[in-house]
Every structure is written in structure tokens, then in C-alpha cells.
Amino acid sequence: MKQTGNDTVITLQGVKKGFGTLEVLKGVDLEVHRGENVVVLGRSGSGKSVLIKIIAGLLRPDAGKVIVLGQEVDELDVRQLRELRLKIGFSFQGSALYDGMSVRANLEFPLVRNQRNLSQQEIDQAVRKVLEDVGLSKTIDQMPSELSGGQKKRIGIARTLILHPEIMLYDEPTAGLDPVTSVEINNLINEVQKQYRTSAVIITHDLTCARETGDRLIMLSEGCFLREGSFEAVFDTDDPKVTGFYNYNFISETNERN
Amino acid sequence: MKIFFLRLYDIWQFTLQFWKEVFLPPYEVKEMFNQFFEVGIRSLAIISLTGFITGVVFTKQSRASLAEFGATSWLPSLMAIALLRALAPLVTALIVAGKVGSNIGAELGSMRVTEQIDAMEVSSTNPFKFLVVTRVLASTFVVPVLAIYMGFVALMGAYLNVYQNEQTGFVLFFQSAFARIGFLDLLMLVVKSAIYGFTIGMTGCFAGYNASQGTVGVGRAANASVVVSMFLIFVEEVIIVSVVNTYK
Numbered sequence: 001m002k003q004t005g006n007d008t009v010i011t012l013q014g015v016k017k018g019f020g021t022l023e024v025l026k027g028v029d030l031e032v033h034r035g036e037n038v039v040v041l042g043r044s045g046s047g048k049s050v051l052i053k054i055i056a057g058l059l060r061p062d063a064g065k066v067i068v069l070g071q072e073v074d075e076l077d078v079r080q081l082r083e084l085r086l087k088i089g090f091s092f093q094g095s096a097l098y099d100g101m102s103v104r105a106n107l108e109f110p111l112v113r114n115q116r117n118l119s120q121q122e123i124d125q126a127v128r129k130v131l132e133d134v135g136l137s138k139t140i141d142q143m144p145s146e147l148s149g150g151q152k153k154r155i156g157i158a159r160t161l162i163l164h165p166e167i168m169l170y171d172e173p174t175a176g177l178d179p180v181t182s183v184e185i186n187n188l189i190n191e192v193q194k195q196y197r198t199s200a201v202i203i204t205h206d207l208t209c210a211r212e213t214g215d216r217l218i219m220l221s222e223g224c225f226l227r228e229g230s231f232e233a234v235f236d237t238d239d240p241k242v243t244g245f246y247n248y249n250f251i252s253e254t255n256e257r258n
Numbered sequence: 259m260k261i262f263f264l265r266l267y268d269i270w271q272f273t274l275q276f277w278k279e280v281f282l283p284p285y286e287v288k289e290m291f292n293q294f295f296e297v298g299i300r301s302l303a304i305i306s307l308t309g310f311i312t313g314v315v316f317t318k319q320s321r322a323s324l325a326e327f328g329a330t331s332w333l334p335s336l337m338a339i340a341l342l343r344a345l346a347p348l349v350t351a352l353i354v355a356g357k358v359g360s361n362i363g364a365e366l367g368s369m370r371v372t373e374q375i376d377a378m379e380v381s382s383t384n385p386f387k388f389l390v391v392t393r394v395l396a397s398t399f400v401v402p403v404l405a406i407y408m409g410f411v412a413l414m415g416a417y418l419n420v421y422q423n424e425q426t427g428f429v430l431f432f433q434s435a436f437a438r439i440g441f442l443d444l445l446m447l448v449v450k451s452a453i454y455g456f457t458i459g460m461t462g463c464f465a466g467y468n469a470s471q472g473t474v475g476v477g478r479a480a481n482a483s484v485v486v487s488m489f490l491i492f493v494e495e496v497i498i499v500s501v502v503n504t505y506k
Contacts, residue, residue, distance in 0.1 A: 056380050082382040089380075096377035099368075110381035116284070156377075163381065 007034045009167055009199045010055060015064035017050055024050050026223035027064065032167075037193055037200045039214030041207075041234070043245060046220045048203040049093070052169040055201060056090050057081050069166065086114060089160030089198070093172040095152035097144040103155055104140050107131070111162050130158040133195065134188060150181035157188060161196060168192060168200040174209045186212040207246065219245070272464050276394060279387050286388050293396035297358050301404060304353055309408035312349055313415025316340060321423065330424060331434070337416040338435035343443055346409035347402075348495060351454035354401055355487040359462040362393050363483030366466025367476035375467070390467060394459035401455030402448045409447065442506070450498055454491050461487040 010032035017025040024047040032038045042048045053059040054066055057073045066073040071084055097106050107127045111118065118126075131137045134154040144152060153173060160168065173189060174182035186209050192198055202213055210217055210231060217234045219226040221241050227234045235246050317337055324330050366389060369375050378385035417431045426434075462483040469475040 053376075058376055058379060082384075085380050085382045090377070092373045092377055094372055096373040098374055098377075099372075100365075109378075110383060113284070113383040114381075159377075159381070 008032065009034050009069055010201065011065070011067040012051075012055070013065040013067075015051075015054060015061045015066060017047070017054060017059065017061050024223055025054075025061070028220075028223070028225060030218070030225070032199055032201060034199050035193070035197060037189070037202060037213050037215045039202045039204060039210040039217045040220050041204060041210050041217055041245070042220035043205060047223050048205075048220055049171050051220070052090070052171055052201055052203055056088055056169055057085065086163055087166040089157075089163065089165035089168045091153070091157050091160060091168065091170045091173060093175055095144075095149075095156035097147075097152055097155055097159070099144055101144075102140075103131075103136075103142050103144070103147075106144070106155060107159050107162055110159065114163060126162055130162045133161060133191075134158045148181075150177050150184060153177070153185055154188065157192065161192065164196065165198060168196075168198045170200060170202040170204075172204055172206075173202065174204065174206045179208075182206065182209065183212075185209075189213045205245075221245075268468065269464060272467070273460065275386060276390060276460065279384070279391050280395070282387075284387075286392050289388055289392045290395060293392045294400055296361075297354065297393075297396045298400040298404065301354055301357055301400075302407075304357060305350060305404050305408050306411050308349060308353055309346070309411035310415040312345055312408075313337065313341065313412035313417075314419050316345070316412075317416040317419040333420055333424070334416070334426070334431045334434035335438045337413060337420075338439050339443075341412045341416070342409045342439055342447055344495075344499075346412060347405040347447055347451040347454060348491070350405040350408045350451060351401060351458065351491045352488060354397065354404065354455070355458045355461075355491065356484055358397060359458045359483040359487045360480045362397075362459065362462030363466040363469075364476055364480035366390075366463060367469030367479030368466075370467060370469045371472050371475055386467075390463040393463055394456060397455040397459035397462075398452050399455070401458065402451035405447060405451035442502075446498070446502060450495070453494055453498070457490045457494065458483075458487045461490065 008031050010030065012028055012030040015025055015028045015030075016023070028051065030038070030051075040048050040051060050059060054061050055068060055073070057066075057076070060074060068084060069087055071080070073081070073084070076084060097103075098109065101109065104127055107130060108123055111123055111126055127140070128137065131140060134157055136151060136154050136158070139147060139151060139155065144155070147155065157173075168189075170189060173185050177185060189200070189202065190213055193200060200213075202209070204210055214231065216229065217231055218228045219234055219242055226239065227237065227242060235242060237243070317333060320333060320336055320340075321330060324332055324336070366375075369389070375385045375389070378388065413432070413435060417426075417428065420426050420431055421428075465479040465482040465486070469479040471478075
């Protein structure tokens, strides 16, 4: 049983976001508690990625409040936002590894820029530690182009872990991966939660990922939260939007396995 | 029209941010040297080749006209004036715009659409300082060096052609060549090239950093980096020459 605390690390109040005439988020409220993995489920284009980009301060909401670790993100200046981001890890859908740098340089990049007093030996130790944690010690001198999709995801997660974040934001962590690699990533997300004591928001449309990693699930549809609760509770409904999503995913997963 | 002015405002903001970030620590010294290498060393071969050919061809083309007036002895000074005042900085800038500008636009554009710039942002580093400031400074400082180098190589090309046809000695050629070249000419060579380098760096970085719409956006960024910087270089050339001639 995963441990969840009571204190809130992320609060969203009435968050709205649109692009031109398209309203992506239509007043979303969310609370994430310390140590909790919250999965936000939804179809492509439902506004899931926009939601975590707003939490990370990469996008500004049109309306509403975003409070992360007690600080209102919209009111922070650039320096304060950078300090807050030291406590937030962001795993991108496409991994976003720096193409021109080796795995070692990718991992060193945030560390040397945020902890300038570290010796080279300490940096090496930190790099080796996170690589061990994600099970990819042997890739240290490889270039991103030499890695598989799953390895890239792991290195992307390692790059965020090197700064020991309090919050992890995962954007479609299993998208584009085969079922076996997806299971490995799901296990890694749970391992990170235990070992680094992170709270997380996991954006996905993969039901297995949602079931395996989420302490609490939220179903997002057309910019609004439809349902919230455990995996079973969320899908125990006749709402066609929810059942349609479940059935489609179930068929896709079954086909993928076959 | 509104979009045009919004774009101008974005460019203005981008330029302001550059001048703000360039003086504020921390400085990305290592990346700056990487970029000096990228802009400078990797452009040397093409600059050498085009410089040499420019010198030879321009000398060949000018000889016939000067010969009509029996003035082929003016070839060295004509070449020096043409090459150092106009051709070296202009040709260097156009080559760097094509080679380095497109590279900057495509690289940053690709980093933008694959969320690598966002990844830098969320890992509490300053992508503008790391990616933009280093590249703009590198092109601003390296293009003048390349232009001086190209001027020298082009003059060597001109010398070889003159030696072949008029049997003029090395020392005499360069004495004649620099007889009509003043300090202002050399200063303007450096200043003009630095302005062109800054233009190439800023244009490439702006196009790439603000790329959108996936791979199509990367192509557009690379294309805009070259086309816009070449256009701006010609506009700047006209303005600089007009200003210098007014105050000369």
C-alpha cells in the first residue's frame, strides 16, 4: 500500500486555458497531496499536457490559481520560478534529451548549473547514482540517438531525479513503448515515488499505467474533470464518455498484447 | 498588419532580452567556446575556397577594363579597396548566413519542437543564456575574424593572378595594395562584419527559438534564418556605406 500524506503540494483552483478560440481547460480544480501519485486520464487533445505545463509554469493560465509547494506560480518572478522548479521534475513525452550531448552530459547539465560548488567527483557520483536508480549505468557515454525509446524515457527521468525533486510531472510516460517496456516504466515511477519520496502528477491515456502507478485517478474530458477516485471507482459508471474511453483502451491493449 | 507589428514587438523583446542576459552572470563560457569553434573553425574551409576564388576572378574581370587605360598597375590597390572595403565582409557574412545561420535556426527550432528548450527551462537553467547569448556572441566575434582572413586569402588569390600575368613581386603587390587602404577601412571591415555577425546570430536564434508547428516549423526557421539575415545584411551594407561616405 502506498503511503499518502495530508499536506497539499499542488493546488489548482478554477484554472482555465485556451488557445485562440479553442478552450482547452474550462475551470479545473485539483489537489495533490504529499507522497501521492495522481493520474490524469483523458483522450488526446483533452488538455492533459497543458495541465502539467501550467503546473510547471511553462504555460500561464488565462484564469484561476496554481499553487505549488505553497507558492502561487503566476506571481513568481523569473528567479523565484527557477528556484521553485528545482523542486519539480518534468518527464517529457518525447524524453526531450539534448541531442548534442551524451547521456553523462545530459545528466550533468542541470546539476552543474544549479549546484555550482560541486566538485567533478561529486558530480560523477551523482550521475552514476541516478543511472543506477534507473538501471542504465552502461549507457553513460552513449548519445541519445543510440538509445531505445524506453531507455530515453529512463534517462529523461534520471535527469530530473538528479536534482532530487519533491514533485514529479510525467507527460505520457508510456506513450509509444511496447507493453514490456511500459511495465518497466510503470515500475520505475513507483520506485521513484518510494525511493525519492516524490508526489507526482502522471498524464496518460494508458489504463495499465494509470492502474499501476496511480493512488488516485482523475478523468479529464473536454477541459473538465469528469470523475475522480480509485481506478475501480472512476470506471464504475455508465457515463458513455468514461465507458467509451475504457472500452477503446481495453480493445487497444488487447490487440497490442495479441 | 497587426501580425507584422506583433512580430516586430517580439523581435524587439528578444533583442532587449539578449542585452539584458549578456551582462548578467552566470556566463556560459564553455558553450561559448564550443560555438566559436562551430562558427569559426567549421567555416574556414568554405571561406578559404570562396575567398581565393573571389580574389582570382575579380582580378581577372578587372584587368581587361584597366588595360584599356593602360592602368593594370592599379590592380593591387583596386583589389585591396574592393576586397577589404566591400567584398570580404559581405561575402563572408553571406556564407556564414548560409552555413551557420541555417544551422542555428534548424538546431534551435528542432530543440523547441522536441521540447528540449522546455526541458532546460524546467530544470531551472536559463535556455536563453545557454542557447541564444552564446550563439549570438560567437557569430558577432567570429565573423570579423573570418572576414579579415577572407580578405587576406582573396588578396593572395589576386596576387597569384597578378604575378602570373604581370610578374609583380610579392612585396610590391602588397605595398601597392595597402597604399590606398587606411585605418578607417580596416576599422569598418571589423565593425561591419561584427554587425553582420550579430544580425546572423540574432536572426537564426529568433527564428529557431520561436519555431512552432513541428518539423514544418523547423524547416521554416532554417529558411527564415538564411533569407532574412541575407536581406538584412544587404540593407545594413547600404546604410553603413551611406553613413561612412557622408562623414568621410
